[in-house]
Amino acid sequence: MANLNDYQNIVGSAIIEDIKLLAERLKGKRILMINSTAVGGGVAEILNRMLPLLKELEIDIRWEVIKGGEQFFDITKKIHNALHGKDVEIGSQELEVYLETNKANIQDIDFSADVVFIHDPQPAALIEARGDVQRWIWRCHIDLSQPQKDVWNFLKKFILKYDATVFSAPSFSQKLPLRQFLIPPSIDPLSEKNKPLPQEVIDKVLEKYQIPDDKPIITQISRFDRLKDPVGVIQAYKMVKRYNDCRLVLAGGTASDDPEGQIVYEEVKAAADSDPDIHIILMPHNDLEVNALQRASAIIVQKSIREGFGLTVTEALWKAKPVVACAVGGIPLQIKHKYSGLLCHSIEGAAFAIKQLLNNPEYAQTLGRNGREHVKNNFLLTRHLRDYLLLFLSLFYDRDVIYL
Amino acid sequence: MKIKKAKAPFIFYTRHNLTELLGIKAGNLSQLLKYIREVPGASIYHHTHRFLQIHLYLSPEPPNDFSYWVVNIMREDELAERLACIDIIQYSSIRELRDKIATTIEQYLKEYPRAKQRYAKEGQEFHFMKSISFVLPTRYIANNLKEFVLALKEVSIHSIYFHIFESRIRLEKGDNDFSFWLRTSVGENELAEEISRIDPYTFTLEGLRKKLISMIEEHLKSG
Numbered sequence: 001m002a003n004l005n006d007y008q009n010i011v012g013s014a015i016i017e018d019i020k021l022l023a024e025r026l027k028g029k030r031i032l033m034i035n036s037t038a039v040g041g042g043v044a045e046i047l048n049r050m051l052p053l054l055k056e057l058e059i060d061i062r063w064e065v066i067k068g069g070e071q072f073f074d075i076t077k078k079i080h081n082a083l084h085g086k087d088v089e090i091g092s093q094e095l096e097v098y099l100e101t102n103k104a105n106i107q108d109i110d111f112s113a114d115v116v117f118i119h120d121p122q123p124a125a126l127i128e129a130r131g132d133v134q135r136w137i138w139r140c141h142i143d144l145s146q147p148q149k150d151v152w153n154f155l156k157k158f159i160l161k162y163d164a165t166v167f168s169a170p171s172f173s174q175k176l177p178l179r180q181f182l183i184p185p186s187i188d189p190l191s192e193k194n195k196p197l198p199q200e201v202i203d204k205v206l207e208k209y210q211i212p213d214d215k216p217i218i219t220q221i222s223r224f225d226r227l228k229d230p231v232g233v234i235q236a237y238k239m240v241k242r243y244n245d246c247r248l249v250l251a252g253g254t255a256s257d258d259p260e261g262q263i264v265y266e267e268v269k270a271a272a273d274s275d276p277d278i279h280i281i282l283m284p285h286n287d288l289e290v291n292a293l294q295r296a297s298a299i300i301v302q303k304s305i306r307e308g309f310g311l312t313v314t315e316a317l318w319k320a321k322p323v324v325a326c327a328v329g330g331i332p333l334q335i336k337h338k339y340s341g342l343l344c345h346s347i348e349g350a351a352f353a354i355k356q357l358l359n360n361p362e363y364a365q366t367l368g369r370n371g372r373e374h375v376k377n378n379f380l381l382t383r384h385l386r387d388y389l390l391l392f393l394s395l396f397y398d399r400d401v402i403y404l
Numbered sequence: 405m406k407i408k409k410a411k412a413p414f415i416f417y418t419r420h421n422l423t424e425l426l427g428i429k430a431g432n433l434s435q436l437l438k439y440i441r442e443v444p445g446a447s448i449y450h451h452t453h454r455f456l457q458i459h460l461y462l463s464p465e466p467p468n469d470f471s472y473w474v475v476n477i478m479r480e481d482e483l484a485e486r487l488a489c490i491d492i493i494q495y496s497s498i499r500e501l502r503d504k505i506a507t508t509i510e511q512y513l514k515e516y517p518r519a520k521q522r523y524a525k526e527g528q529e530f531h532f533m534k535s536i537s538f539v540l541p542t543r544y545i546a547n548n549l550k551e552f553v554l555a556l557k558e559v560s561i562h563s564i565y566f567h568i569f570e571s572r573i574r575l576e577k578g579d580n581d582f583s584f585w586l587r588t589s590v591g592e593n594e595l596a597e598e599i600s601r602i603d604p605y606t607f608t609l610e611g612l613r614k615k616l617i618s619m620i621e622e623h624l625k626s627g
Contacts (some may be wrong), residue, residue, distance in 0.1 A: 014560030018418050021540055145527055168533035173425040182423040182533060390422040390538055401447040401574070404540040 001189040022389040023057035030060040032113035036122035038065045042311045049188040053269045066123045072101040076122045081391040084153035084306040117311045127161045138162045141308045143329040144172040160300040162292035169330040186384035187314045192287035205292035216298035219249040224264040227306045231271045244358045251281035314379045317371030322364035324353040340371035407548045410589040411483040416559050422536045429529035437509045445498040447532035472532045483512045499577045508569035553620045561609045595623045
């Protein structure tokens, strides 16, 4: 596992020194992180990378994962979709299962901490366990800009009991009588998913998945989820294919809290209609292979209908790849149209942008280079780590300029 | 050249910034003007200085969030240009800067009342935020000009940002910390004046670091 000094070569020693200074100011404070899955999905990925670094900074931090049955995760998936704005019906019995599961977890979890940091809606109702002098933060990784009202109102009852909330993009914030912070997530440049790879490794992965390197590869890496619109990507590819020979790779796994994945995977296979140049890969969690597929690609697509932040975009930009992505969620924070990638709003728009990039490789290269620089300055793990330290510190002050 | 010992050492501080969302959004220029007058100074500071922190290198974005929104969402190019051209270095407090931004929008709406009719699409509103600054001392301390320039090469870009931008306008010190120290502790009035005359808003932060280092090294050589 990487340690803080390993990041110096990428971000510089002054940044690491500043992080150490901030961490010193948190000595003696106990932090507890709680989410709903230990592996799969962006949240677990960030926590897995960040916790060892926080520990190295001598922050007293623990991570707990709530337990729930299949039914609980079916319901929280529905809640997730409803908060993303999808029309979903959730019955009162289902809400009861949500509450009961949270109650059961309250019995099991040791909440002794000064700051309790809850990620996403699944464990939000744990706030009922709040102690008098504790600070509780709700970290929302979801695009909450157009939530289904009744589901948000149900959840809001709990959120109002927190001290602060954290969102990934300004448009996700809500009118709430509590402090709301903006902290975009990040990627780890030293992780298996983002570290530089030798060409042999990339070639081996292509060989394993039988993807010939004979024409430009267009790739979308995402869970098989309707909100990522994999079928839309296939339609865009078909529009491009009429003029530009290329391959399409749709690769991803399913998170343990996402029971819908298999169904969507079948829909995608049907849409591909046995085209030999479309490679649909349902892969087990394998960061190195994702890294290799991204690096083997000429263009990375992220045609999400809704998106939290869109870390797959961050990963692609870090690899200096030209990206075509829908302007949803946190994606416009990462891509300035025609400067660090191309934004689109439709299947046709995506197809047009892909064609532009395929036909103008120098332009594509410039976009990729700018994208990497933007990620380096704003979306690497070290910036995220610093923001979390600041967030914890901010809970103990209520001024705009704080001298530590 | 004999190196003058400073009367008081220069302690380099660093500063980090956390963004707080105010939950207030403007959907047209009248609302933008209304909230610009009402939001805390920390919000005006955030929207006029954020670009410096996000883009450490030159970017094609206009140098404040108001201007960016006005041109990209409201499509009022002329107002956007007027807002982008506001010479922040001319203002010594956020209060004065807020007044200038507000009167610029007000004046434009008087000249072009039709601009009041234009609304941003849902999801494209202007979201007001503010900056929470955390200021803390670093291990870099300079007792003379030579030590000062060495430290300047080592400190994080956030330290340079704090002493040049935040100190002057947000903490209302009237001048940047470097010039103040050179003038009052080292007696280097000419160099202090030279640094005060730089418009830091037209540099990238790394560019600014290089500029300061070369000015001081030049001064040491010619000394």
